[in-house]
Amino acid sequence: MNLLWLGIALLLLPALWLVILPLRRTRPLHDAQQAFETKQRTDAQNVAVYRQRLASLETAHARGELDTARVEEGRLELERSLLEDTQVRRRTPLNPPQAGRLLVPLVMVALVVASLLWYQREGAEGDLALYAVHQEVRNSPDGSLAMLIERLEEQAKRQPDNPKVWMSLFPLYRDSNRGRDAIAALERLIELEGRQPSLLAQLAQIQFFVANRSLTDEVQALVDETLGQDPRQPTVLGMLGIHAFDRARYEEAIDYWRRAIAGFDDPGSAEALREGIAVAQQRLDASSDQVDAHQAAQDGASLAVRVGLAESLRERAAPGDTVFVIARDVAGELPPLAVERVTVSDLPLKVTLGDNNAMTPRARLSQVNEVRLTARVSASDEATPQPGDLVGEAGPVTLGESDSPVEISIDRIVD
Known part of the structure; x- marks a missing residue:
């Protein structure tokens, strides 16, 4: 870290030198400007112009082109113009070379403070510390995964808002079979990164x-x-x-x-x-x-089912509503093994489910020993249960255990 601050100081030195550079040039610039203004002969030039114009007036008077009154009037006008030009061209005195010197150290201090504050906000001091940790463990004779995790956990306490700390930690926890710690580190990373x-x-x-x-x-x-x-x-x-x-x-x-x-x-x-x-x-x-x-x-495996609609729900079902009679495996890992589709007007009804009712060749009734049965009334004719559908269930039922039909009463409303 000392190298970091040394580098920052070295970068600031040229900036401070540029700040004081104008101050070092003040004295020569002041002297040069003072000499230039001292050597200027503007007033003498104005007097020479005045004399030329006055001589022209007198020559015109000698020739008879101007009378005495006109000559006097012209002379007064030339004198007034000479005075005005002299007043306008008077310059304010130059400021001394020491003027504004106190502002320079203030600017230098402000530059240093602003640079440090900006670096603390936008810099990568924390990332540099992480890099130093990795290098330390990598170059250490006793370096190990446990040592790296320990060093990174110390950094996590010092800079808990640095996402790169948690980004480094969670895969190490994961590879060390510390699943709970990996989850906590990743959740913290998600809080910081979104x-x-x-x-x-x-x-x-x-x-x-x-x-x-x-x-x-x-x-x-x-x-x-x-x-x-x-x-x-x-x-x-x-x-x-x-x-x-x-x-x-x-x-x-x-x-x-x-x-x-x-x-x-x-x-x-x-x-x-x-x-x-x-x-x-x-x-x-x-x-x-x-x-x-x-x-x-088990060729010819089948199951007889008798489906009925509870009296309390008859007013909620229209005669044309679809009734799905479905057989599924008990674990629920396969697609429906058998599906029969009828209408409410057919109820009560006895149906026989078999392999011919399968939805796919790889999911058939003959593949299993036990099934769960569902009968559902759907006004929307949707295969997926919808709120307001009427449903009844039975099972688990063992295939071939009895020749009697399995009774299903549709007596419940899907929430």
Whole structure:
């Protein structure tokens, strides 16, 4: 740090020299101007002009061109003009060379103070201290990650409002498996820098791993906020791919990772995602073979469902409103396994759900042993539940456990 202040002092010396330079030139400039004005013969020139004009008047009088009165009048006019020119050309005396000397040291002090105050506000003294810390640890024989973290934590106490301190700390905490400390450092960085998508994405990723690779409500909120600002944010897309892969949703993981690769500038990260895509594709192919074998073993899997509408809600449903009867896997990890669509006028109604009601070949009723059933009345004909829809649920129901239809009563209003 002493080198910093020495450098500032060296930079100020030329500035101070320029401030006092006019003062050093005052005496020679004053003497030169004084000599110039002393040597000037302006008054003598005016007298010479006066005499020439007066001689012209007298010559004209001798020739008879002017009478005596006109000559006297001309002489008076020339004398008056000579006096006026002499008065106008009188100069005020020069100021002494010492005038204004006290202002120079005041300007010098103001220059030094203003420079120091500006540097404290706009300078990079804190960043220089961070650089010194990194150099110290790097050159130390005992230098280690723990030592670097300790030194940076000291800087965080000294300059808590410097975002570069927290930008240096949080990846070190993360790599040291200090997830909570990494989260705290990153949250502080976000307070200082604003809720930028890249920072929010890293915060979501750290919280995701701290929560054992789970999408908690807090992580999901960060994911939604990040993708709302940048739908192609690669860190978040990569994390969502990991979450889908862990839950055997390999198609979804592949889709997330492909989109993430397009946003990564780091070739290493892109290559890692490509390797993940290859593994997911292998597992997808293997699971597809298992699904086909399971389907062959349980060919003809079906479930009978009887759907009715509670009397208390009949006035809230029109005869033409759509009724969706949906079967889902118990874990909720797959798309709907079977969907049947009828109208309120058909109720009460018995339907049989099977593989022919599947929305996709990779999500069928015959893939699972248990399902949850939902019957929903939608006036808007939307597949996604809307406030005001009427709904009823049943399950979990084990397939093949009973030949009797599963009863579903639509008896609740979606909030």
